[in-house]
Amino acid sequence: MYILIIAIHILMILIMKTITKKQSWNSYQKEIANDNLYYARSCIRQNFFPASEHMFLHILQKELGKNVFDDPNHTTCTGIGYHADVVLFDTIQTVIARHFALMTEAGLEHMAISCVTSFGLYTEVLHTWEHYPEQLEKIRDFLYKATKKEFNLPKSIAHTSDVIYSLRDEIAQKAQHTLINKHTGKPLRAVEHIGCHYAKMFPSKGVGGAEFPQVLAGMIESWGGEVVDYPERRHCCGFGFRNYLVQANRGYSMSNSKKKFESMEVYKPDFILTNCPGCSMFMDKWQYTIAEIDGKTYDSYGKGIPVLTYEELTGLVLGYNPWDLGLQMHQVQSESLLDKMGISYDPHLKYTDKHGNQLPKPVSPLHLTQT
Amino acid sequence: MIDVIIIGGGIAGLETACTLHTQGIESLILEKEKEIGGKLTQWDSLFPSNRNAKELVETYKDEIQKHTITVYVNTKVIAIKKQNDGTFEIFTSREIVFKAKTIVIASGYSIFNAERKEEYGYAIYPNVITSADLEHMFATKKELKAPSGRTLERVAFIHCVGSRDEKVGNHYCSRLCCVTGVKQAIKIRQMLPETHVFNFYMDLRMYGLGFEEMYREAQEKHGVQFIRGRVSEIAQTNEGRLQLKAEDTLAARPVRMQVDMVVLLVGMEAPECNSILGKSCNIQYNAAQFIVPQDIHYSSGITSAEGVFVSGTSIAPLSVFDTINHARSTALAVSNFLMPIQNE
Numbered sequence: 001m002y003i004l005i006i007a008i009h010i011l012m013i014l015i016m017k018t019i020t021k022k023q024s025w026n027s028y029q030k031e032i033a034n035d036n037l038y039y040a041r042s043c044i045r046q047n048f049f050p051a052s053e054h055m056f057l058h059i060l061q062k063e064l065g066k067n068v069f070d071d072p073n074h075t076t077c078t079g080i081g082y083h084a085d086v087v088l089f090d091t092i093q094t095v096i097a098r099h100f101a102l103m104t105e106a107g108l109e110h111m112a113i114s115c116v117t118s119f120g121l122y123t124e125v126l127h128t129w130e131h132y133p134e135q136l137e138k139i140r141d142f143l144y145k146a147t148k149k150e151f152n153l154p155k156s157i158a159h160t161s162d163v164i165y166s167l168r169d170e171i172a173q174k175a176q177h178t179l180i181n182k183h184t185g186k187p188l189r190a191v192e193h194i195g196c197h198y199a200k201m202f203p204s205k206g207v208g209g210a211e212f213p214q215v216l217a218g219m220i221e222s223w224g225g226e227v228v229d230y231p232e233r234r235h236c237c238g239f240g241f242r243n244y245l246v247q248a249n250r251g252y253s254m255s256n257s258k259k260k261f262e263s264m265e266v267y268k269p270d271f272i273l274t275n276c277p278g279c280s281m282f283m284d285k286w287q288y289t290i291a292e293i294d295g296k297t298y299d300s301y302g303k304g305i306p307v308l309t310y311e312e313l314t315g316l317v318l319g320y321n322p323w324d325l326g327l328q329m330h331q332v333q334s335e336s337l338l339d340k341m342g343i344s345y346d347p348h349l350k351y352t353d354k355h356g357n358q359l360p361k362p363v364s365p366l367h368l369t370q371t
Numbered sequence: 372m373i374d375v376i377i378i379g380g381g382i383a384g385l386e387t388a389c390t391l392h393t394q395g396i397e398s399l400i401l402e403k404e405k406e407i408g409g410k411l412t413q414w415d416s417l418f419p420s421n422r423n424a425k426e427l428v429e430t431y432k433d434e435i436q437k438h439t440i441t442v443y444v445n446t447k448v449i450a451i452k453k454q455n456d457g458t459f460e461i462f463t464s465r466e467i468v469f470k471a472k473t474i475v476i477a478s479g480y481s482i483f484n485a486e487r488k489e490e491y492g493y494a495i496y497p498n499v500i501t502s503a504d505l506e507h508m509f510a511t512k513k514e515l516k517a518p519s520g521r522t523l524e525r526v527a528f529i530h531c532v533g534s535r536d537e538k539v540g541n542h543y544c545s546r547l548c549c550v551t552g553v554k555q556a557i558k559i560r561q562m563l564p565e566t567h568v569f570n571f572y573m574d575l576r577m578y579g580l581g582f583e584e585m586y587r588e589a590q591e592k593h594g595v596q597f598i599r600g601r602v603s604e605i606a607q608t609n610e611g612r613l614q615l616k617a618e619d620t621l622a623a624r625p626v627r628m629q630v631d632m633v634v635l636l637v638g639m640e641a642p643e644c645n646s647i648l649g650k651s652c653n654i655q656y657n658a659a660q661f662i663v664p665q666d667i668h669y670s671s672g673i674t675s676a677e678g679v680f681v682s683g684t685s686i687a688p689l690s691v692f693d694t695i696n697h698a699r700s701t702a703l704a705v706s707n708f709l710m711p712i713q714n715e
Contacts, residue, residue, distance in 0.1 A: 211489035211604075231606040231614040234490075266609045 028209040032158045032166040033110035034060075037068045038103035039160075040122075042115035043076035045309075048281045051326035052311040053114055056160055059314055063174065064167060069106050074099060079117040083241040093135070094142045096125045101149035109155040112163050116276035119159040120197030123205050126153065159198060161275035161310050165207055165215045168222040176319025179225030181270070182342035187226035188270040191305075192216035193260075193283060195276025196236050216273050219310060223317050232263035238286075239278030257286040261298040261305075268300070271337050272307040283307045288331045291367035304332035304368045316343060323350055332368065373399050375705055376461055376471035378448050378648065381409020382691060383683020383698045384477035385431040390702035392438040396709060399471070400440065401463060403447040403644075407432065409479050415509035417691055418554045419581030425510075427691070448644065451651040457678060459652075473705055476648055476662060476674070477682040477698070480639040483533030483541070490604040491529065491635055498613055499605060501532075501637045502551050509555075515562050517632040519611055523566045525630040526559055527615060528552045529602050530572040534638030543659055545638030545688040549575050550582045552636045553589045560593040568595045569628070571602050571617055579690055600626065605633055639688040652679045661687050672701030680705050 037060075045053055060066040078095050081087035103111055113119040129136035143149055164171070179188040194213045199206025208214030211234065217227045238256025243249045260283070264272075274280040284307040291297050297304050307330065308316075315325040322343060327334045328350045338345055351359045375391055377384045380402030388398045406412065408431065414424035435442060447464040451474060454460060461469040485493035485501050493499045498517040500508075508515065517523060530552055534545040549572070556568045575597070577583040589595040600618040608614050612629045619626050641660035649656040654674040655663040662681045665673040672680050682701040683694040 209489060211492075212495070229607065231608050233606060234604055 028204060028207060028214075030158075030162075030205065030207060031156055032162045032207075033112075033156045034158075034163050034166045035066045036108055037066070037110050037112040037163070038099075038106055038108040038154075039068050039070045039074075040077070040099060040111055040113040040115075040118060041070070041074055042118060042277050043080070045114060045277045048277055049309050049312065049326055050329055051315075051324065052309045055311040055315045055320070055325060056114070056164075059171075059311070059318065060163070060167075063318060064170060068112065069108060071102055071106065073102055077115070077118040077121055079115070079121050080241055080245075082121065083117070084245050090139070090142065092121060093125050093128070093139045094146065096122055097139045097143045097151055098147060098149060100154060101143065101147070101151035103154060104150070104152045109152070111154045111157045112160050113157060114160050116159060116195030117197045117278075119157070120201050122157050123202050126157070127202065129153070159206075159215075159275065161198075161215050161219075162207060164310050164314055165218050168219050171314060171317060172222050175223060175317045177317055177341045177343055179220060179223045179317070179341065181340045183340065187224055188337075188340060189228050189267060190220045190225045191228050191230065191233075191264050191267075191269045191272045192220060193233075193237060193272060193274045193276075193279050195274070195279050198275060216275055216310060219313065220273060223313075228264060228267040228269050230264045230267050232260045235260055235263075237274075237276075237279040237282050239276070239282050244278075244282070253282065254286050254289060257282055258290055261287065261290070264305075265298045269305055270340055271313075271334075272305055273310060273313055274307060275310055280307055280309050284331045288365060288368050292365065295367050297368055299336075301336065302367065302369050303336055306330070306332050306334040306337045308334070308337075316341060319343075321345070323352075372458060372470045372472060373397060374471065374709055375399070375473050375475060376401060376459070376469055377475045377477055377682070378461075379409070379477035379479055379683075379685075380404070380407035380442055380444070381477060381479045381683065382411055382427070382431060383479065383685070383694050383701075384409075384475070385435060386695050386698035387475050387477060387682045387702045387705075388440045389431070389434045389438065390699045391705060392440060394702065394706040396706055398440060398475075399469070400435075400442040401446045401448055401461070401469070402442060402444045403464075405444050407435070407442055407444065410482070411691070413503065413507055413510075415506045416554070416558070418550050419579070419585050421554075448648065451648065453652065453676075453678070459678065473678045473680065473708060474652070475680045475682050475701060475705060476645075476652075476654075476685050478642050478644050478648065478685045480684040480688065481642045483539075483545075483637040483640050485532055485635045485637050487539050488532055488536075488635070491532065491602070491633070492605045492607070492613075493635060496605065496607045496613060498607075498611070498632045499635065500632065501635045502528075502548065502555060503637060505555055505634050509558060515559065521611060521631045523559070523563055523631050525567045525569070525628075526556075526632045526634065527602075527613075527628065527630045528556055528568070528570040528634045528636055529615075530570065530575075530636050531601075532635040532637050533640070535573065541638060541640065541659060543687070544576060546576065546578070547688060547690055548636040548638055549577060550579065550585065550690075552634075553577075553582075553585050553595070555634065556595040557585070557589050557593050560589075560595060568593075569630070570595060570597045571600055571615075572597060573599070573601060579692065598626065639684065641685070645685060652676045654679055654681075661685065670704060671697065672704040678708070680708075 060068050078087045082092045199210040203210040238253035243253035287304040312325045351361050375398035377400045380400045391398050408428040411424050450462045452460045497519045577586050600620045602615050602617040605615045617626045645660045654676040662685045664671040682698045
């Protein structure tokens with residue numbers, strides 16, 4: 001009887017915790033346009049995760065019938081240069097103004113931004129113009145003198161993870177696979193990691209705010225998984241532009257990721273889901289580096305914890321071929337996750353091009369073993 | 372028509388009514404809650420004497436009964452209308468309209484809602500509580516444990532939660548949280564001598580009578596550890612403990628610590644009704660919604676509107692000691708105001 005009372009008490013605490021967290025998330029909901037979008041690409045994501053941006057477009061356009069314009073004239077936002085102090089604020093404002101001009105020329109009013117840092121910068125620039133209208137006029141003048149372009153301000157901007165979040169239930173209805181472990185019948189345990197520039201600068205612009213963001217957690221839960229709330233959940237991955245641009249600082253970058261891995265390890269997560277180019281790359285690649293230095297991996301099998309972008313996870317849920325999603329390009333390989341999700345794959349096609357030609361196979365590292 | 376209507380039946384309102392009675396002026400108290408005593412009814416003990424808070428409330432209840440001062444409980448003031456003859460009509464949640472020559476606003480304060488400091492996880496992690504919650508635990512529990520049932524090996528107090536904080540929009544100091552943190556830390560050490568207690572502070576403002584002595588005693592006699600640094604975030608570990616991150620600014624080192632319970636020393640805010648009453652009576656209130664007295668030094672109980680007075684924490688965060696003294700001075704100001712009217 002006593003044990004039953006304790007169990008009920010713990011259950012009540014867990015229910016209350018979930019309710020209050022959701023209340024916190026609810027206070028940070030925002031309007032997210034998910035159709036007739038101008039797509040702002042990232043300058044680095046196509047190198048790190050070659051299929052992610054393509055999959056975003058494919059899923060929205062082909063699977064869900066949305067209108068998304070992928071403009072070949074769109075460029076980098078220069079965010080890396082800005083954060084490295086080599087690009088001036090006036091310059092980045094003018095570059096972003098040009099993107100708004102391209103959106104205006106395309107007859108669109110809503111922008112979907114692929115990179116978390118770009119999203120933070122677009123937000124910062126719009127916020128600046130809202131509070132300092134004279135700055136907006138100055139930038140309009142700069143852009144016109146440089147390009148003869150004029151622009152309307154977007155009616156809304158969203159990070160592309162916001163867009164997938166807003167469509168998560170629609171995606172769940174089309175799901176071929178859920179985030180349930182086929183071997184145990186239990187939800188897969190996911191670590192969600194949000195890029196710092198998504199909401200830490202402007203909490204009201206992120207779904208769920210800065211402390212308990214819901215944008216990735218919402219996808220995981222809608223598709224059957226369970227979110228791991230570990231102590232270092234909010235800690236930065238260590239990407240921080242100055243940390244990786246200056247080679248001597250990279251140890252600091254890695255120590256941040258290591259802190260996170262050590263904190264999440266006891267929860268035995270099945271995968272890590274991120275929405276930032278830098279976080280996805282470093283949480284993937286630093287697992288290799290740490291394994292090489294210490295011989296340490298953070299899963300039970302010496303293979304590491306797979307790190308996915310939200311487009312890759314969406315693709316898996318919708319039944320796409322993992323090799324078309326580019327999962328073989330990650331440092332930590334994802335077969336353990338594919339097996340748990342019950343996704344069949346052909347290992348012989350893992351390193352082939354789209355015509356079936358064999359590509360060179362990477363060398364398997366010593367500690368972070370490849371499948 | 373009654374001489375004075377006092378809005379609020381906390382200690383400020385009660386003391387104002389009692390002092391007015393000794394001056395031969397009758398008053399009526401309107402209290403929105405079901406009983407009088409205000410926030411003090413939820414408190415366990417008072418600094419620096421460690422006196423039982425309920426004992427003081429009972430003293431006031433006895434006085435009110437002895438002086439046959441009328442109290443309307445469950446009565447929320449909705450609006451105040453000044454008449455052409457300088458008197459007031461007070462509209463409440465009751466059907467009757469109260470009429471008075473003067474009004475004393477003794478609306479008290481609200482406790483800062485700690486959920487607004489999301490990084491501390493109040494109402495998300497069960498073992499993160501507020502100083503008000505701890506006071507309630509002291510008053511009602513025989514054995515002190517974390518809300519989840521954990522034994523308390525380590526407890527951390529976080530000072531200035533909702534005060535002196537630009538992020539939540541409260542620039543002012545709530546003044547009492549520092550000494551409350553010291554008082555509660557001592558009490559935990561007295562109840563659980565094996566428990567380690569840490570207080571994270573910006574600076575300690577021990578301004579009141581006996582406060583500094585309590586602070587010394589907390590360190591020297593009770594072994595409470597004070598760490599100068601703000602806590603940046605709290606998260607829960609797999610074992611149900613709480614991990615907090617801070618910077619020890621004296622040692623110039625980051626601190627990462629696990630504890631079993633965190634107590635947020637929440638500040639005081641002006642109650643919502645202050646702005647309603649302020650607009651209704653055309654009196655001044657500041658950006659934090661506290662009522663601005665006519666002269667902070669010379670006439671701190673008089674507002675900018677003739678016939679409207681203010682008592683206690685409606686003007687700013689005050690201790691019980693300061694609240695009672697302020698209430699008495701307000702009562703004298705009301706008495707001085709009414710004297711010529713009564714002599715007419």
